[in-house]
Amino acid sequence: MLPQRPSAEHPPAARPLLGNGLNVLLITVDTTRADYLGCYGRPGGRTPNIDRLAQEGALFERCIASAPLTGPSHASILTGNHPFVHGVRRNSAVPLASENISLAEVLKDSGYATAATVASFVLNRQFGFAQGFDYFHDVSQTSVDDPQSAERKGDEISRDAISLLRTLAPAPFFLWVHYYDPHHPYETRRSPPYTTAEAYEDEIAFMDEQIGLVLGELENLGLAQRTIVVLVGDHGEGLGEHGESQHAYLLYNSTQHVPLIVRCPEAVVPGTSLAEVVRTIDVPPTILALLGLPPVEQTQGVSLARCLRGEMAVPTLEAYSESFEAHAQFGVARLRSLMDQQWKYILAPKPELYAMADSLAETNSVIAEHPDVAARLRERLRVIVAEAPPPARPDSDAAATLSDADRARLESLGYAGTAVGPDEVNGPELERFEPEGANPMDFTAQFELTVQAGDLLQVRDYAAATPLLQQVLAILPDAPRPAGLVATALAAQGRPHEAIPIYERVLKLIPEDTYLRGSYGIALMQVGRTQEAADNLRIVLLENPRSARVLHNLAIALTQLGRLAEADQNLQLALEVEPRNPRVLHTLGILRARQNRLAEAEQYLVQALQIDPSFRQCQEDLERMRANMRGRQP
Numbered sequence: 001m002l003p004q005r006p007s008a009e010h011p012p013a014a015r016p017l018l019g020n021g022l023n024v025l026l027i028t029v030d031t032t033r034a035d036y037l038g039c040y041g042r043p044g045g046r047t048p049n050i051d052r053l054a055q056e057g058a059l060f061e062r063c064i065a066s067a068p069l070t071g072p073s074h075a076s077i078l079t080g081n082h083p084f085v086h087g088v089r090r091n092s093a094v095p096l097a098s099e100n101i102s103l104a105e106v107l108k109d110s111g112y113a114t115a116a117t118v119a120s121f122v123l124n125r126q127f128g129f130a131q132g133f134d135y136f137h138d139v140s141q142t143s144v145d146d147p148q149s150a151e152r153k154g155d156e157i158s159r160d161a162i163s164l165l166r167t168l169a170p171a172p173f174f175l176w177v178h179y180y181d182p183h184h185p186y187e188t189r190r191s192p193p194y195t196t197a198e199a200y201e202d203e204i205a206f207m208d209e210q211i212g213l214v215l216g217e218l219e220n221l222g223l224a225q226r227t228i229v230v231l232v233g234d235h236g237e238g239l240g241e242h243g244e245s246q247h248a249y250l251l252y253n254s255t256q257h258v259p260l261i262v263r264c265p266e267a268v269v270p271g272t273s274l275a276e277v278v279r280t281i282d283v284p285p286t287i288l289a290l291l292g293l294p295p296v297e298q299t300q301g302v303s304l305a306r307c308l309r310g311e312m313a314v315p316t317l318e319a320y321s322e323s324f325e326a327h328a329q330f331g332v333a334r335l336r337s338l339m340d341q342q343w344k345y346i347l348a349p350k351p352e353l354y355a356m357a358d359s360l361a362e363t364n365s366v367i368a369e370h371p372d373v374a375a376r377l378r379e380r381l382r383v384i385v386a387e388a389p390p391p392a393r394p395d396s397d398a399a400a401t402l403s404d405a406d407r408a409r410l411e412s413l414g415y416a417g418t419a420v421g422p423d424e425v426n427g428p429e430l431e432r433f434e435p436e437g438a439n440p441m442d443f444t445a446q447f448e449l450t451v452q453a454g455d456l457l458q459v460r461d462y463a464a465a466t467p468l469l470q471q472v473l474a475i476l477p478d479a480p481r482p483a484g485l486v487a488t489a490l491a492a493q494g495r496p497h498e499a500i501p502i503y504e505r506v507l508k509l510i511p512e513d514t515y516l517r518g519s520y521g522i523a524l525m526q527v528g529r530t531q532e533a534a535d536n537l538r539i540v541l542l543e544n545p546r547s548a549r550v551l552h553n554l555a556i557a558l559t560q561l562g563r564l565a566e567a568d569q570n571l572q573l574a575l576e577v578e579p580r581n582p583r584v585l586h587t588l589g590i591l592r593a594r595q596n597r598l599a600e601a602e603q604y605l606v607q608a609l610q611i612d613p614s615f616r617q618c619q620e621d622l623e624r625m626r627a628n629m630r631g632r633q634p
């Protein structure tokens, strides 16, 4: 989105201030392993600013994230609940439902001005993360084909955060600042390859410098003494440990152990270090308690405020984590884990047990030696899942905007009225508890090949990507993700006829995969099956009503079907989500030309070219249109 600047038209909520009126600065550091920070013992660590924050505040030595994925983990940091309660199980799929109560909503209702600046498309407003924020600056797309990879660099985030701080001060505020630099590819400072641990650490150092600028501004503005600063990670990075280079699929501490630092001048003894297990879901209750505000009911996290003040020891906590990503992408079993101060148990077809007492390294499973411990932790996991409050219901406002004819057609396809029904949200969680399917840890080589192929497809190297995917499919023939990537590669090479049967096979296995269904719809359009294309794109919108990619392609299909007014409507919606998307602007220009509104058409094409000067099709269309306009003049 275009940054919405704080202004007179958008004043913060004028509500009476509750609590003690301290400010809150929440810094979330993406993909940041705790053990890569100096304050967590990294030899030669390159994080002086984060280290200083820890010296001035308290450091939690063992903080565990709920999930190794940006969207689900941030939803936990903002709501204080695990994914099976807040409902975000994957990135960019089902948005954080408005039924959830986020920290921003509570603080806004308590009279705080709320603002956020986030660096990854995965946290964009269309995925529900803006709820409760007066100002929300997310990632606007420019010429990126794959929106998932769209990001803002740390220097841009810090400039934005500093300007927000200046605008928000001195009123009590809640500012959330998200850094994404350590996320793969590690390219901010390096020349290729962008995949090494050295390049990863460069990114951490760069992010630390940027965080230093924001903390410095807090000092300059005289706010440091009146501001609670919380720095927390969403997940780590495998860097080759346990066969995982990045994150998402497995639940080892390389991706689950994250930094958590709290600086609160009056409430925290500087330099405190707390060795007990805590969770990222404890962040919202802790912030509320430090502000003197009551807790939100039905939050799974607990307040650590009294532990920070030294009034009590950290209670004995169990850290739950889950990943359904390998299940969704490869059809293998879902993973869950539970960690306490002594043990970590991973629930899988071949379960694992590690002793945590001395080290978090997880090098040697001791499940054979301690079957009683494994059985106890497995039962605790079952109870945690069984006793959880019911999951938030996904928003389904998209269904309300369907025309009667569309509703009838979708009903005939078995879809209308309700959301498609992603199996990760519907029905009791306990029914998904048993880890059915193949053991994910036995297929890390296939996961890695698929990640590599995905990177190659980003740079359109289809020839190199396809054999890697075929290698994976030889071992896991029903795996949706590699099959979907093969289809995507075929479609991108102008072979949609070959892609379509693959999409159809995969969508039989995972009908709820909205990204694949969107790609399928686009391929159908390429072969002239326009009505079917429109139907499939509408199904995606039931689930994810604010996908600009799908709104845009549906508009193209509707234009081809001669339904120009509906096409126009969908393009306007797409522009609301992504006002600077050059492809949407281009299509809108073409539509205006068809409607004979040539001056407007020209404006849209010019705007698209200003954003992406290398957009050749748009250049050609603009030249042709201008030639036609000149030809008409007397």
Ligand SMILES: [Zn+2]
Pocket: 030, 031, 069, 070, 071, 234, 235
């Ligand atoms: Zn992340």
